[in-house]
Amino acid sequence: MTHSGVVVSASFSPDGKRVVTASQDKTARIWNAETGKVVGEAMTHGASVVSASLSPDGKRVVTASWDKARIWDAETGKAVGEAMTHGSFVRSASFSPDGKRVVTASSDYTARVWDAETGWARGRGDGARRLGLFRQVQFRRQNAVVTASEDKTARIWDAATGKAVGEAMTHGGVVVSASFSPDGKRVVTASDDNTARIWDAETAKAVGVVDDARRPGQLRQLQSRRQARGHGVA
Numbered sequence: 001m002t003h004s005g006v007v008v009s010a011s012f013s014p015d016g017k018r019v020v021t022a023s024q025d026k027t028a029r030i031w032n033a034e035t036g037k038v039v040g041e042a043m044t045h046g047a048s049v050v051s052a053s054l055s056p057d058g059k060r061v062v063t064a065s066w067d068k069a070r071i072w073d074a075e076t077g078k079a080v081g082e083a084m085t086h087g088s089f090v091r092s093a094s095f096s097p098d099g100k101r102v103v104t105a106s107s108d109y110t111a112r113v114w115d116a117e118t119g120w121a122r123g124r125g126d127g128a129r130r131l132g133l134f135r136q137v138q139f140r141r142q143n144a145v146v147t148a149s150e151d152k153t154a155r156i157w158d159a160a161t162g163k164a165v166g167e168a169m170t171h172g173g174v175v176v177s178a179s180f181s182p183d184g185k186r187v188v189t190a191s192d193d194n195t196a197r198i199w200d201a202e203t204a205k206a207v208g209v210v211d212d213a214r215r216p217g218q219l220r221q222l223q224s225r226r227q228a229r230g231h232g233v234a
Helices: none
Strands: 007-012 018-023 027-032 038-044 049-054 060-065 069-073 079-084 090-095 101-106 111-115 134-140 144-149 153-158 164-170 175-180 186-191 196-200 206-209
Touching: 007 049, 018 060, 027 049, 027 060, 049 090, 060 101, 069 101, 079 111, 111 144, 144 186, 153 175, 153 186
Parallel strands: none
Antiparallel strands: 007 018, 018 027, 018 049, 027 038, 049 060, 060 069, 060 090, 069 079, 090 101, 101 111, 134 144, 144 153, 144 175, 153 164, 175 186, 186 196, 196 206
């Protein structure tokens, strides 16, 4: 599965039959997971595409790029609805579990929630303004999102109001990834402090450190098969 630029993101469709990739060649593409052959047309931005993922039903793709976030028809590669724009780079975009909303994280210090059909903003995204730049955002069920930030914290937010819920989950370095467990009861974070940590989602108390994550270098992403899923914040 080859692009003409660096590939920065790759993920499976919910049924495992396709893979969607994002590249610095300004495109996202869908591939057959068995044959590695491209499926449909390229989804093209005006700048590097930094993330791409399929909706829960596999019918749409959401991309994040240095210019905007967009939703696409997975079969035709055509854009659906309006572009979702921030005041700066869009670093991350992902669907809600029901596929009806999209959450984005941006270098403009905000995370925002959007209608997945129209691309219109929903809720009060400015409530999620932070001291540090957002790195990643992900939904938990329908009502909350978790963010990873350069202010060394991960936080949970109410998706409707944009207000922080509970205390911050704090590392000793930039938090580069945060995601919920499938049941939404825990959060796993990865940080430039060379640790990954597991937290109680209700109390924001650390409940464990991933010991084999303590190694030289910086953690860029962490995904545990059963204890964490996805990539996200909002």
